[in-house]
Amino acid sequence: MPARAVVQALRPGTTPPRELVTDAELVAALQRRDPQVGEQLYDRLIRVVEWTILRVVGFRCREHDDLVQSAFEQVVKTIHGGSYRQNCALTSWASSIACNLALTSIRKQRRDHVLLPVEEMAIAPPHENPEAALRASRQLQRLRLELAQMNPDRAQAVVMHDVNGLELRELAEVLGISVAAAQSRLSRGRHELWKRMPELDWGDE
């Protein structure tokens, strides 16, 4: 442990800790067990992780904090195990892990027959008509359930690209596959989702 880091750890607040600015530095700090790395990693990834979970799950469920913590543990495990090869941004990698955990959580809730409260189900698109807003909210939740039920790899590709806004190239890097394979996976995922929701209609009814 570097002496400076020890001093900072013993005197929190007196000197601001040195920020680890790049992903490579964060990973290196983790490997050498820098005491500050936990907070640095948290500050870097928390927004991405939490937002991904909220987008996929749709509301702050009871296990929300557990999901966030699991995502961080998974990130650390993949860095240690070498799965994260630093060929993509750490935030993208973390959002991919969070996406998987969130989809698994929905699957588990469905398996355990947990009823989702309608009022918390989703953030409905702005709508003047309350009925239409409720319908849109239900459709969004249905979309989430279908995403959780479909092929996990394809669902992950769809969420990462169409919801989280990752580029195809970066999607391929995160998934560890070629761009062509990522393109194919995304295309098949969209088709599978569309087949599952043929009645989907977001127009004003």
Add this chain to the structure above:
Amino acid sequence: MKDVSMVSAPRPLLDALSALRDVPPPVGQAEHEARRRARIAARVVETHAKLQRQSKRRLEVSVWLVAAFSLGGWLVFWLTPSPTSSDMLGTVGLAKPATSHASSALGGLASAPPSAIDLSLDSVRFVLPGLELLSGDLREANSSAFGASAPTWIATERSRIRLSNRVELELEADTQLRVVLADGERAGEEVEILRGRVHISSNTSSNAPVAVRTETVRVNARGARFSVSYTALNTGVEVATGSVQLERSGRSHELHAGQRWRDEAGEALPSSSAVVPAVAPEPREGSASLAEENRMFQSAMLAKQRGLGSLAVRRLDEMLSAHPRGPLGESARVERFRILERAGNTEGARVAAQAYLARHPSGFARAEAERLLAKQR
């Protein structure tokens, strides 16, 4: 491979997916946030320490196992009566010509490089990383055991193999292959990939031919650098230099440098649509692009790391104007007032900290921003 835009889902589905993006950014109470931050930060360090301990323990066990194997090997060797001179040569690691590898039952094993510990499990062997094995080492000790009964080699880490005609193979981790004789001894060796990815480099000066095959495709090349991957009945071929010939079901097709082909659908080969000349640019939709935001943030952080504070602030401003509600927005705003404070721009830092607090009243750096404001008051 078809382009995504050509087969994309109907507009309502894309609209529905983009509606998922509109979840407002998470807002938590400051106390809860601080508690969670401390808990998860501690958990991160603890998890990593635990993993390191486990790795260390596994390494120790592996070392003991290797030592035990080596000791056992030496004991067997010394207890074996009157070894021949050629066996003695092999045990001290002097390489023999590749042609003699299959000459005797012991020859193949004895002529392996000194550190190429052979962990034979009947027909399965492991390629140890960082070693160069000659093709003779890949054969079964009994030379007749080529073809279907040839041993399967597994690379648990990135490894390298050189065939007798100087063709070099680089095996990625978790790759399995066999070296078989195609159509008899005269046709030469053929690499059969059972799983994983292999990078093949056929020396252009020697112009040695190389044949690689998977369950579905056979690839012939001469003086080319290319890679072949095979997973779950899908073969992928990518050519870096030179050209290769793909063969399947009596049809053939030539791939040139920079081209790649992937057999995902398992259809008859090779149709021109399956050959991808280059990475197609992705059609961009919507404004929220985490990738772009990542790039801009990383660029700002690099500028900061190099001491270019004003450039870093400019980059952060560009990022915030392009992605005002992006997931990295809060981190960018925090970095902004930190950089300005360090650069001695107290007024700028004060304004940036106030803007941060206004936008993220319970953000993770709230205490830091308040401290900065109190200091300047």
